[in-house]
Amino acid sequence: MSSLLLGIDFGGTKNAVALAKHGVAEWLDYRRQISSPTADAQSDINTVLELSHDLLSSHSGALLAIGVSFGGPVDFENGTVRCSYHRPGWSDFPLQEHLQNEFDVPVSIDNDANAGAIGEWYFGAGSNCNSLLYITVSTGIGGGWILNGNPYRGANSMAGEIGHIIVKPNGPKCACGKTGCLEALACGPAISRQAVARIEAESGSGEILRHLCRGNPGRLTAEMVSQAANNGDELAQNVLLEAASYLGLGIGQALTLMNPERVVLGGGVIKAGKTYWAEVRRAASEHSPPGIYVDIVPAHYTDEAPLWGAIALANHLLSSQE
Amino acid sequence: MSSLLLGIDFGGTKNAVALAKHGVAEWLDYRRQISSPTADAQSDINTVLELSHDLLSSHSGALLAIGVSFGGPVDFENGTVRCSYHRPGWSDFPLQEHLQNEFDVPVSIDNDANAGAIGEWYFGAGSNCNSLLYITVSTGIGGGWILNGNPYRGANSMAGEIGHIIVKPNGPKCACGKTGCLEALACGPAISRQAVARIEAESGSGEILRHLCRGNPGRLTAEMVSQAANNGDELAQNVLLEAASYLGLGIGQALTLMNPERVVLGGGVIKAGKTYWAEVRRAASEHSPPGIYVDIVPAHYTDEAPLWGAIALANHLLSSQE
Numbered sequence: 001m002s003s004l005l006l007g008i009d010f011g012g013t014k015n016a017v018a019l020a021k022h023g024v025a026e027w028l029d030y031r032r033q034i035s036s037p038t039a040d041a042q043s044d045i046n047t048v049l050e051l052s053h054d055l056l057s058s059h060s061g062a063l064l065a066i067g068v069s070f071g072g073p074v075d076f077e078n079g080t081v082r083c084s085y086h087r088p089g090w091s092d093f094p095l096q097e098h099l100q101n102e103f104d105v106p107v108s109i110d111n112d113a114n115a116g117a118i119g120e121w122y123f124g125a126g127s128n129c130n131s132l133l134y135i136t137v138s139t140g141i142g143g144g145w146i147l148n149g150n151p152y153r154g155a156n157s158m159a160g161e162i163g164h165i166i167v168k169p170n171g172p173k174c175a176c177g178k179t180g181c182l183e184a185l186a187c188g189p190a191i192s193r194q195a196v197a198r199i200e201a202e203s204g205s206g207e208i209l210r211h212l213c214r215g216n217p218g219r220l221t222a223e224m225v226s227q228a229a230n231n232g233d234e235l236a237q238n239v240l241l242e243a244a245s246y247l248g249l250g251i252g253q254a255l256t257l258m259n260p261e262r263v264v265l266g267g268g269v270i271k272a273g274k275t276y277w278a279e280v281r282r283a284a285s286e287h288s289p290p291g292i293y294v295d296i297v298p299a300h301y302t303d304e305a306p307l308w309g310a311i312a313l314a315n316h317l318l319s320s321q322e
Numbered sequence: 323m324s325s326l327l328l329g330i331d332f333g334g335t336k337n338a339v340a341l342a343k344h345g346v347a348e349w350l351d352y353r354r355q356i357s358s359p360t361a362d363a364q365s366d367i368n369t370v371l372e373l374s375h376d377l378l379s380s381h382s383g384a385l386l387a388i389g390v391s392f393g394g395p396v397d398f399e400n401g402t403v404r405c406s407y408h409r410p411g412w413s414d415f416p417l418q419e420h421l422q423n424e425f426d427v428p429v430s431i432d433n434d435a436n437a438g439a440i441g442e443w444y445f446g447a448g449s450n451c452n453s454l455l456y457i458t459v460s461t462g463i464g465g466g467w468i469l470n471g472n473p474y475r476g477a478n479s480m481a482g483e484i485g486h487i488i489v490k491p492n493g494p495k496c497a498c499g500k501t502g503c504l505e506a507l508a509c510g511p512a513i514s515r516q517a518v519a520r521i522e523a524e525s526g527s528g529e530i531l532r533h534l535c536r537g538n539p540g541r542l543t544a545e546m547v548s549q550a551a552n553n554g555d556e557l558a559q560n561v562l563l564e565a566a567s568y569l570g571l572g573i574g575q576a577l578t579l580m581n582p583e584r585v586v587l588g589g590g591v592i593k594a595g596k597t598y599w600a601e602v603r604r605a606a607s608e609h610s611p612p613g614i615y616v617d618i619v620p621a622h623y624t625d626e627a628p629l630w631g632a633i634a635l636a637n638h639l640l641s642s643q644e
Contacts, residue, residue: 073613147469147470152470152580154582155581156581156613158611158614164578164611165575165578165579166571169490169491176612177612252488253487253488257482257484257576257580258467258579259478259481259482260477287488289498290499291480293478
């Protein structure tokens with residue numbers, strides 16, 4: 001009989017579950033559901049339970065453990081969700097206990113950035129690394145650490161907040177309340193904001209970009225900026241290069257402090273192309289101490305990174321118990 | 323018969339050795355020798371061997387292990403000194419093997435900042451911490467990490483270089499070649515340089531400071547700046563507050579990335595007084611994400627921190643082997 005692991009992703013826009021065999025980097029099966037705008041913690045959980053039971057009843061085998069990625073801050077030690085920035089009802093929610101009672105197997109829950117780090121470490125671009133920084137560059141910027149051959153989460157499960165190190169003192173205001181955070185300068189929405197500002201300030205430039213958004217800068221996305229840059233739009237190229245520079249500076253700070261073996265970049269923004277990557281690597285190297293060499297590589301998992309991370313969490317939970 | 327540990331400090335200006343009982347935070351005995359200006363690796367080693375044999379022959383007991391703090395970059399994995407910034411002859415020197423052959427016991431060598439971290443973790447202000455950032459603010463600024471309940475040194479033994487994270491883009495040139503590093507703005511010589519610059523630019527201010535250096539700004543030290551600040555000299559107070567602000571900003575970046583349980587500050591500069599400490603803590607908190615709380619506390623060991631670290635390294639070596 002197969003030994004099964006269940007991975008659960010409570011994401012910002014959808015919930016998803018996947019079933020995998022213990023120790024194998026491959027899904028047996030998968031279910032997902034887009035969240036409704038009125039969703040709350042209870043409806044998220046109901047959805048996930050329904051999807052999970054449906055999945056489990058379609059496959060024979062013994063469920064050994066569950067890993068959960070949550071798109072928001074988690075208290076790993078206590079197994080509770082701190083809060084959600086997307087939906088009500090999640091504050092201090094004892095998710096680990098809830099799922100343990102439901103399924104009667106051990107459960108490990110973590111935030112999506114840590115789950116992403118553990119997923120890449122187990123199955124992806126960070127396998128065999130003793131130390132690793134994983135960064136996801138998406139609607140926000142998050143990070144997770146593997147150090148001394150183990151996930152490192154910090155004293156309050158708050159380590160890895162590379163999106164909130166300051167890369168431009170007195171720079172733009174960040175959602176966190178500080179100014180000049182990396183996230184405010186290099187995440188997807190920051191890239192589109194910057195492109196809009198330049199289009200509005202520099203009439204006559206950014207022709208390809210204007211065409212892509214059909215003359216309505218309000219529709220601009222970071223993906224359009226990448227597309228325009230790859231098609232030769234100079235304004236878009238400059239916006240992307242600036243974001244890449246700040247990301248490289250942030251990575252350089254992390255390398256200076258931590259000297260990890262590898263940096264793995266995930267999230268949608270890292271699909272921006274060769275010039276973007278070259279600038280990230282150049283700036284990271286410029287801002288690292290001489291003698292620190294590190295590979296900066298693309299994540300193996302991008303679209304379903306949290307779910308792979310959840311499966312890896314379940315694997316790690318079992319191997320830590322052995 | 324006593325179980326003895328030998329601690330060795332190859333410092334910038336002196337070499338020192340101490341003998342301690344296994345597991346006890348107390349020296350049995352101690353020897354030191356100021357280095358001559360013409361010293362090199364061989365003369366340093368000869369001095370240390372002579373002091374060590376003298377110490378060992380004065381005490382009965384079995385030597386179990388040796389810990390070494392070296393004032394410069396060390397390759398911990400290979401047990402070699404990378405180089406010395408003070409003396410010739412140290413490049414790629416196999417110090418661990420050399421001492422193992424001489425004394426026929428296990429030897430652990432590390433740089434002085436990591437040794438300082440391990441010393442505070444074993445015996446000092448960081449005992450019982452599962453994660454810890456140690457920072458020494460002196461003629462330079464160095465750092466060492468304890469993470470997941472173990473020393474963390476990084477992929478190339480280069481972690482902890484908090485002195486070289488950038489806190490003022492395009493700021494003053496640092497000895498490392500970059501600009502705006504924390505060290506270039508907050509170490510002892512940076513404080514005295516800044517005081518000299520202000521004294522020369524602002525005639526009529528800094529009266530107490532001018533008196534302390536007897537009208538010769540070239541003689542100014544960071545200690546004099548602290549003394550003048552504590553006696554009410556406004557220029558000195560402003561110089562110190564600025565250095566404290568940058569240190570706090572650097573610490574805030576480290577807390578954002580790593581969320582350690584505690585920060586321990588060592589080195590001569592941290593004796594600068596209450597106002598300095600208050601500003602370090604304020605700036606660190608300002609630049610940390612909300613919800614990350616951390617104690618920033620003075621080191622237990624200041625003057626002989628590397629030697630205590632060396633003894634702690636020897637203790638840790640034995641406990642890792644158990």
